[in-house]
Amino acid sequence: MPERLAMTALIAALLALPGAAETISPEKADELRHLLYQDCGSCHGLTRKGGLGSPLTPEAMEGRDRDGLVEIILDGLPGTAMPPWRPLMSEAEAYWIADYLLKDTVQ
């Protein structure tokens, strides 16, 4: 039953990647890219070399944990200027941003 097998595999993949449970449309991805570049850029810099916020360059992202990044994005870092973005974005969106930052590392 290849279909069931595929379904099982898909479910397993979804469980392993909680952020991927909700798909991000291309339009939403554009919005998130814009947000990351422009608004995260206020503190992290347009080139992500950092400012009041930490650098988010490929070097800085090297070896960072995906779930850890998502937690910082959603809940902020108390005692620093990093605010919690949970009121403004879903978990899936936060995973998309974390993946985008991590993927940039590989390239």
Added chain:
Amino acid sequence: MTRLAALLMCSVLAAPALAQELRATGDLGVIVERATGSVLIVDQSERAAIGRVEGLGDLSHASLVFSPDERFAYLFGRDGGLSKIDILTQQVVGRVIQSGNSIGGAISDDGKLIAVANYEPGGVKIFDADTLEELAHIEADGKALGLEDAAGRKFVFSVWDTNETKIVDFSGAEPVVTTLSDIGANPYDALVTDDGRTYIAGLFGEDGLSAIDLWAEVPEVKRILPHYGRGQEEMPVYKMPHLEGWAKAGDQIVLPAVHHHEVLWVDARTLEETGRTAVHSQPVFAMARPGGRHVWVNFAHPENDTIQVIDTMTHEVIGEMVPGPAVLHMEFTSRGTEAWVSVRDENKVVIYDTTTLEPIGEIEVQSPSGIFFTARAHRLGL
């Protein structure tokens, strides 16, 4: 057209401001195009762009100051670039990469020194305004910010990580630094009032702000508005408020609150609170129009499409406009008749009549952020 005429035409086009076309700079301005590393030179009277200067690096959070003759703009880029732009010839006439990461600068009251605040390595570097030669490096153990000029070839700045304010006196051959410690947790920006007397640092890490009387024989730190946020729920801050030399409105100083959706008013002499105004969202800039009759306020992401106008006598919001998505900055013409407003995500600057609060013009600008008119050249603390 003869070949000669064509050649002449070419040379005129290539040199936008030859000496024979005399023009003054008093109604010019420079708008930062943050995403493209360029600035637009604008003419306030024409309400139009007259040129663009490119190749200026990472201009997120870029700002600039003007030389006393209003001819040169010194642009402070995020990537540590310090560029000197001739706004008449529209050319970069000097450029140094002076650090890895910087956050604004200032020009001394005599126009001879340019200071730049740096995050990495932390501290302030001071340059000769003519040559951009480095004259001094005032080191700090953290991110330097809130850098302002003060009377008598002085600069004042604060340090985010170490909760210090440093006063740099460069009236002699070498800079003399006075450090004031424990000014409060995480100063994030600062201002000097236009009389050059009061330096106020906003605090991100605790309630209240810190003020320093720069006219005092021995300047001391005084906490002001120590209770303004106490007991209220702290709201997330998606963009840091900015404090600026436009804060003085008559005999009051107006300040954006941080973590709270309020604008705060203090008496300019006693520094006691005189009122609060509830506003649309987290304020970023609260700027008094020249003369101080009204204050215009813009807001942090995500509610940053709106501007509110507050009456400084009643502290009431008397107007609200929605220029468009991502309003980043506002600048008044020198006597306050117009306000120019950056709308980043619609690639435009909208011009408002400050009496009717109606839009009266628009200029196409790529991802505009800071707008700077040359009249700033003649004010302390800008």
